[in-house]
Amino acid sequence: MSRNNQMPLGCYLIIIVIAIPFFIVNTCNDKIRDNEKQKEYDELSEQRKTYLKQFDFNFEEIVKDIENVNLQNIQKSIPRKPILIFQKRVYDTKKEIFFNYQLNTKLKNKYMSFKNSEINTIVLISDTLINIGHYSRTNKVGFKNNIIITYIDKKTNEVIYKKTIEGEKPPDEIRYYENDDSNEVYGTRPSDLEIYENILNNIK
Numbered sequence: 001m002s003r004n005n006q007m008p009l010g011c012y013l014i015i016i017v018i019a020i021p022f023f024i025v026n027t028c029n030d031k032i033r034d035n036e037k038q039k040e041y042d043e044l045s046e047q048r049k050t051y052l053k054q055f056d057f058n059f060e061e062i063v064k065d066i067e068n069v070n071l072q073n074i075q076k077s078i079p080r081k082p083i084l085i086f087q088k089r090v091y092d093t094k095k096e097i098f099f100n101y102q103l104n105t106k107l108k109n110k111y112m113s114f115k116n117s118e119i120n121t122i123v124l125i126s127d128t129l130i131n132i133g134h135y136s137r138t139n140k141v142g143f144k145n146n147i148i149i150t151y152i153d154k155k156t157n158e159v160i161y162k163k164t165i166e167g168e169k170p171p172d173e174i175r176y177y178e179n180d181d182s183n184e185v186y187g188t189r190p191s192d193l194e195i196y197e198n199i200l201n202n203i204k
Contacts, residue, residue, distance in 0.1 A: 057116035077160035079151040082113035142170035
């Protein structure tokens, strides 16, 4: 006589009864975490809006002025505070210029102002990739991520100083399976802290 190896229906019911509370708890925890993240995002968004409202000028107009600057023509002069810090996106086709909220909020009072008439220097941060060369036995290319900091006299809309912060070189060797989804290997980009300190060191 063959033995029936199927699990009794009662066992299935017991497993379901035990599993349901765990499922409910995990679902609730996920919901709580999502709500906390949303609350944190909303608070940061509100802080940003409150901060930006303190400025007495239109950021779009300043961005247009920056876009019209001849970045290659440098009229050497000393960058002076107060300043505003902008950044240029270089990894997308739009290459937009935007107000760097994180770095601007770090500025102490003597380095910043909410009044258009008091701003002396616009600081523009942009990334630039330097081709270091190909890796042997692969089709991968190594890049060093440098940062170019351009100082623009707000009153004349001319570049008065430029500074390059060099990033780290990519690794000398890579394993065959590394970064297989990309043909590019990057060195470490200079940190925001390094960029911020470099800016302050060049402002008088």
